[in-house]
Amino acid sequence: MRWNRSLICPRTIALLLASSIASPALAAEAKSLVEPPLVEPIFRIAHEEQAGQPTQIASRIAVSKPQPPFDLTQLAGEHPLMPSLRMAKQSLQTIDARVRDYNAILIKQERVDGELMPKEVAFIKVRHQPFSVYMYFLGDKKGRECIYNSVTTDSPGKLVARDCGFKKRLGKFTLDPEGRLAMAGQKYPIMKLGLRELTNELITVASKDVQFSECEVRHGQGMMEGRAITWLEVIHPTKRANFRFHKAQIFIDNELQVPVRYNAYTWPTTPGGQPELEESYTYLKLKVNNGYADVDFDQNNPAYYK
Secondary structure (H helix, E strand, C coil): CCCCCHCHHHHHHHHHHHHHHEEEEEEEHHHHHCEEEEEEEECCCCCCCCCCCCCCCCCCCCCCCCCCCCCCCCCCCCCCCCHHHHHHHHHHHHHHCCCCCEEEEEEEEEEEEEEEEECEEEEEECCCCEEEEEEEEHHHHCCCCEEECCCCCCCCCCCCEHHHHHHHHCCEEEEEECCCCCCCCCCHHHCCCCCCHHHHHHHHHHHHHHHCCEEEEEEEEEEECCCCEEEEEEECCCCCCCCCCCEEEEEEEEECEHHHHHHHHEECCCCCCCCCEEEEEEEEEEEECCCCHHHHHHHCCCCCCC
């Protein structure tokens, strides 16, 4: 069957944004949370094909006390970031071993050339091997689609898009994924999208930061979309050239052991001011191991570009 685009509307997205995150790190949100008695994460809006293998979904279990799956104990004399770095490496190993593909609602916001871009919302399909992405934009950009497939004669592949800016009347067209048009209003190329790339980037940044002091780390347990998560907050109090961010917040799904939300903030521009959002990525309604095949990332798929 074809996926039903009408299931997602701007009002639905607003409700998801308003209700998706709760963490002890953010007291006001935690106090307002009303937990459902049962975990129910499934939200099927994808174009589905018979995969021939079972889909791994988050188990439907009663919510009691969230139990952390990670050991975040700081050993004597080690950098405060080391437990988090070990956790990120464990998460990457889990992704490589257990997650072949997934779909989700992605909500992202980035600062590009000093300007904070509007939020973008999209239904995404991602396959890890070979790396492939399908996106159907929602909200203000509803109807736009793009496909990236790394299996091409080109390197690093091509981006096929429809209804993008002034190209709208041209229908379906091909872009260099790192070219000027594809990167307009984007901080990273499409090859950097997804859970694995996010996790790998967290490892890269943390591996550099452990070489320096001036770092504070907090962590705890919370809920997101009725699911148990581990949250971390990393703060560099003093602005230094070697630090990429002032504050970063990471939310890890305890069962799937993958990051489902990441926020990074730069230092305030005025004394006593608030940190400024640099980038934010949230993966809602995550569903892994759908058995996606080449047709799911084929520009000639009849379900796409309608």
